[in-house]
Amino acid sequence: MTSHPAHTFLLQSAASEKMHIHCQAVVNCCVGAVEGTNLNADVFIIAGWLHDLGKLIDDDNHHLASITFLNSFLEAYPEYLPLQPEISDCII
Numbered sequence: 001m002t003s004h005p006a007h008t009f010l011l012q013s014a015a016s017e018k019m020h021i022h023c024q025a026v027v028n029c030c031v032g033a034v035e036g037t038n039l040n041a042d043v044f045i046i047a048g049w050l051h052d053l054g055k056l057i058d059d060d061n062h063h064l065a066s067i068t069f070l071n072s073f074l075e076a077y078p079e080y081l082p083l084q085p086e087i088s089d090c091i092i
Contacts, residue, residue: 004042004045004046004049005073005076005077005080006045006046006048006049006050006073006077007027007049009049009050009069009072009073009076009077010023010049010050010053013053013056013069014056015053015056019052019053019055022052023048023049023051023052026048026049026051026052027044027045027048027049029048030044030045030047030048031044031045040083040086042080042083043083043086043087043090044090046070046073046080046083046087047087047090047091050066050069050070050073050087050091051063051066051090051091052066053065053066053069054066054067054068054069063091063092064092066091067088067091067092070084070087070088070091
């Protein structure tokens with residue numbers, strides 16, 4: 001799979017190597033889950049890369065804190081802004 005902007009965003013964050021490996025596994029599962037469907041793969045790829053970044057802020061409520069990273073991602077990549085509700089749902 002070619003690099004996705006959400007992967008670039010994760011690499012630019014303070015994510016550890018362990019988090020990167022975990023998120024890569026999540027993204028791989030997400031891509032496999034949407035294969036052969038009409039679901040928008042970008043929704044699941046972005047959520048997969050960003051879902052655990054909130055652990056850098058609040059480990060217990062990381063799913064909510066990850067929305068902060070999603071908002072930053074969408075500021076940097078506004079072409080994905082129409083997908084915000086679906087991505088938020090996936091992260092939470």
